[in-house]
Amino acid sequence: MNAPTDKGVERLAALQGMGESRLRKEDARFIQGKGHYVDDIQLPGQLHMDIVRSPLAHARIKSIDKSAALAMPGVHAVLTANDLKPLKLHWMPTLAGDVAAVLADEKVHFQMQEVAIVIADDRYIAADAAEAVIVDYEELPVVIDPYEALKPEAPVLREDLAGKTSGAHGAREHHNHIFTWTAGDADATAQAFATAPVTVSQHMFYPRVHPCPLETCGCVASFDPIRGELTTYITSQAPHVVRTVVSMLSGIPESKVRIISPDIGGGFGNKVGVYPGYVCAIVASIVLGKPVKWVEDRIENISTTAFARDYHMDGELAATPDGKITALRVKVVADHGAFDACADPTKFPAGLFHICTGSYDIAAAHCEVKGVYTNKAPGGVAYRCSFRVTEAVYLIERMIDVLAQKLGLDKAVIREKNFIRKEQFPYTSAFGFEYDSGDYHTAMKQVLDKAGYPALRAEQAARRADPNATHLMGIGLCTFTEVVGAGPSKMCDILGVGMFDSCEIRIHPTGSAIARMGTITQGQGHQTTYAQIIATELGIGSEVIQVEEGDTSTAPYGLGTYGSRSTPVAGAAIALAARKIHAKARKIAAHLLEVGEADLDWEIDRFNVKGDASRFKTMKDIAWAAYNNLPAGMEPGLEAVHYYDPPNFTYPFGIYLCVLDIDRATGETQVRRFIALDDCGTRINPMIIEGQIHGGLTEGFAVAMGQQMPFDAQGNLLGNTLMDYFLPTAVETPKWETDHTVTPSPHHPIGAKGVAESPHVGSIPCFANAVIDAFSHTGVTDLTMPFTSYRVWQQLKAHGLAL
Ligand code: MCN
Ligand code: CUM
Incomplete structure (x- = not known):
């Protein structure tokens, strides 16, 4: 190729091609109110749907009385599971090989579960009529703890599965057990542990959270009975998959089903699955021959659509006395809620959790994930998670800190000691992933230099030595590797369709x-x-x-x-x-x-x-x-x-460092610095990447510092409104410092790797490590998120550090 002349430089700039921080073309519409979301769709003759939901988390439905609702002017129909039964639509298949109730059939399994739908002239009439549907329930014992769910005497949650000793992912060992999935070499790992001079173990809980996009889920279904065609506008991250599922469920040929995802006001994994509301709106439109709109409110969105995490993890590391890790063993109890509705590639019921050897060269590893039913809403794979890489990175990045603490090693040094070295790529992990490219040491040095790491540790030591210091100081590191780009269709499919x-x-x-x-x-x-x-x-x-x-x-x-x-x-x-x-x-x-x-x-x-x-x-x-x-x-x-059809996944990575100060009087945390270095290979648009990273870090901050979905013993979700559920604004959000290196993917035509989930995956353990690091001199090795001021203050009290 000729060297670009001066005119060439101009022509190149005029293209606004790869590598340019081209301004977002979408924004001209969005900032002028010209976005077009599902709720903006208005079709002639459109009716509105609302959903009658269960106030109880586990109960038998004795009767449903629709008469008062049906008598209300403007109400067109009230449908229950009994009405869907003749169509065989009262249950639907999930992406995880389970079935989920579309409308509760004889029994409700979680609070806010869909029990009946009301179709009316407008949204207000539909809401009033939904209140007028009288459901008589008989309460059943509620199970919200997955460990309790696995006890022999635990109540049977899924009566529809009675007698089923195997599920989509193998044998079921208990009536509330969904699957046990394992990866790695159990024997080699056991042997490494048996002979290891040093071992550590740590239990940790990654709580249930919700991605909470600004736009809730919804759809407008429009069946044309003359043409036999179904058009559905839907908030979907995967419109073609929805079309295939709708065609399979309804029997309408795929060529007569049209799914349109208009502008989407944030998805974050919440909009991957197919929800009962979508199915109901489609059925209602077919039954009534008119367009039917359904849009969730905020409480419905937080309470019922795909949550994230809820992983109870036990990690173990085997190592040499100088901190070289020789083996990793992990056992997870995964709370999937009432139905296994995780949106994972079919063969991976725990997603890509087995990337949990992280950025480290660990010779032997084994993991076991046990999926369990409880009386909570279904979901599990959502929220910028790269199919449970969030949980995997949390596990290994917390474990390496635990090991460093036990051995009295610096948390940066132990990481550098165990990193996969540049010359080892392509590197095959103990779990069989083939990491395409990486250069962790260079990136690490860049971040430590930028942070002035030795000075930070010195400052921390001085603080600890000073009984009058008003603040504790924590330094968190997270040096993660992601796996994104599902996927090679030889490994990854959804409902049998390869993930090209x-x-x-x-x-x-x-x-x-x-x-x-x-x-x-x-x-x-x-x-x-x-x-x-x-x-x-x-x-x-x-x-x-x-x-x-x-x-x-x-x-x-x-x-x-x-x-x-x-x-x-x-x-x-x-x-x-x-x-x-x-x-x-x-x-x-x-x-x-x-x-x-x-x-x-x-x-x-x-x-x-x-x-x-x-x-x-x-x-x-x-x-x-x-x-x-x-x-x-x-x-x-x-x-x-x-x-x-990609030959392999891509393996972006990052080095994150967080410095935070904890007020010993109030437990308040203040993020002093947060440095995020990301390597996503070839960068297409640096400004967009920066925006994705700021967004992901902010969501990571939200998870670590405030978001949670606690349940009481009756299965009531405490905190399903934005009064309780923490969404950070510019006021709370720390200032982010970003940086990058570029290690192209050797197998991708332009060398690019994904980036959008990295900041979320990487930042949460970084915050956790920073908070726990602040307490590490007291012997603390784990604290459970979110690190609210009250919780942190309780720790200060417990260790005599509160002022
Ligand atoms: N990009 C780039 N150079 C790279 C990698 C990415 O310029 N080397 C750019 C891409 O061109 C794209 C953006 O960064 O415009 C994100 O690309 P990618 O990492 O491939 O991620 P996806 O486009 O597949 O986005 C999915 C990801 C997921 S899974 C969640 S969850 C999440 C996220 O995106 N949800 C989001 N970021 C979100 N951002 C917004 N605003 N809203 C959501 O719902
Ligand atoms: Cu797991 S959240 Mo994103 O993959 O849509």
């Missing part, structure tokens, strides 16, 4: 373009960044490239946006679709310039004749020719579609 993704690009005669994708943005800026990839690959300005997602009638089949998979999978599909177009464009250019293809050089936006840059054809010239002046025998048009 897709892109279709069409170049119009005048040189502008449209790209259609199987993914769907919820705020990640795909319309901005995807265009940048095409701009660089094809030499067409980003401004004239439209990116369209979310409509199953126009987009090629794709598995959607979650698990930070859009860049690793769809991003690769874009590049490869563009390269197909590029190859055809080269042929057309050769024809137009009357030279051989080999005589052409590609330069930014054009093909030059080798050695004579004055003879060239731009991509714009070629686009025009593609519709009127082609080499003999060549098909007209300039477009391509690519379905990309």
Whole structure:
């Protein structure tokens, strides 16, 4: 390629391609009130649905009296499980191989479970009528603790599974047991522990939290009885998967089902699953022949749609006396709630939790995850989690601190000692993951230098020595590795559909373009960044490239946006679709310039004749020719579609450091510094990456410092409104300092790895490690999130540190 001339530099800048901090194209609409969300959809004759929900967490339904509700003016229908039974729609399959009640069938399993639906002229009538439905319940004993649930005498929660000794993931050992999933080499690990000079163990609980997107879940279902076509606007992160599920459940051919995800006001994993509300609205529209809208309120969203975590973990490390880790063993009890509705790739009931050897070279490892039913809402995989990588990183990053404390080693030194070294990549972990690329030592040094780490430790020691110090000081480190880009379809599928993704690009005669994708943005800026990839690959300005997602009638089949998979999978599909177009464009250019293809050089936006840059054809010239002046025998048009099945996941990583001060009088924590270095390989749009990292760190701060979903013994969720559930604003949010290194993925066409979940995955253990580090001189090795002032103050009291 010729070195870009000065004019080349200008042309390159005009493309606004990869590496540019191109401003978000979406924002012009959003900041002028022109966003178009599900609740903005108004169809002629549209009716409204509301849901009658259970006040009890575990109860038998003795009777349901609809008469008062049906008598109310404006009410069109009240439907219960009995009405869905003839259609076999009162239960539905979950993505995890279980079934979930659409409307409670004889029994409710968690508070706020869907019991009946009301369809009315407007939302207010529907809400009033829902209150008028009288349900007679007989209370049953409630189980909210998964350890209690596994006791022999525990009440049977899922009577529908009576006698089923095996489930989707193997044998069931107890009536409330869902699965036991293991990975790694149990014998090799046991042997390493048996001979290890040093071992540590730690129990830790990662509490249940909720992603709480600003827009709640909802849909507008519209069945056209004349055409037999169903169109549903829905807040879905995976519209094609929804279409497949809806077609399978309803029997309507997939070609007559159209799912449209319009603008989405945040998903964060909350909008991956298929919820009873969607199914009910669709059934109601089919039954009534009219469009039906259902939009959750905040309490319904927090109480019933996909929560996250609820992992009770026991970790063990074996090591040498100087801190070289030789083995990791983990046992998890996972509270899945009433139905196993985790949105994981089919073969992985614990998601990608087995990435839990983290950034460390650990020879032997074994993990066991036991899924358990309780009387809580179902879900489990949500909230910027990369399929439970959040839990995995929390486990290993907490464990390494526990080991450092036991051995009296510095928490940075122990990490550097155990890091997988740069020359070991591609590195196969004890759990079988093949890490594609990484350079942890360089990144670590960059962060420690920036933080002035030795001085921080010295300051901490001085504080500890001073009985009059008003504040404790904690220094937290988290040096994580993510696994994103599900996935190679040989390993990852959803309901049997391989987890590839897709892109279709069409170049119009005048040189502008449209790209259609199987993914769907919820705020990640795909319309901005995807265009940048095409701009660089094809030499067409980003401004004239439209990116369209979310409509199953126009987009090629794709598995959607979650698990930070859009860049690793769809991003690769874009590049490869563009390269197909590029190859055809080269042929057309050769024809137009009357030279051989080999005589052409590609330069930014054009093909030059080798050695004579004055003879060239731009991509714009070629686009025009593609519709009127082609080499003999060549098909007209300039477009391509690519379905990309990745050969491997991508393994982004980060080094995070948090310094915080704890007020010994009040227990208040103040984050003094938070440094986040991320490496996501090739960076498409640094500004968007920065935005994703700020957002993920802020959500991580929320989880660590305030979010929780506590249940009382009766299964009442305490805190399902934004009065109680902590959403940080600019006031509480710390100032973030970001940094990066670039270690491209060797197997991705543009070397990019995902980034969106990293800041969340990495920051939560970093905050936890910082708070616990502040107390480490007292012998404390674990505290449970969230670290509210009251909880921290209790710790201060317990150790005689409160002022
Ligand atoms: N990007 C980049 N260079 C890279 C990697 C990513 O410029 N090397 C850009 C991408 O082009 C994209 C964005 O960063 O615009 C995020 O890309 P990626 O990491 O591939 O993640 P996804 O697009 O697949 O987004 C999913 C991820 C998930 S799973 C959750 S949960 C989450 C998150 O995105 N939900 C979000 N970030 C969110 N941000 C917003 N505003 N709203 C949500 O609901
Ligand atoms: Cu696990 S939250 Mo995101 O994968 O949609």
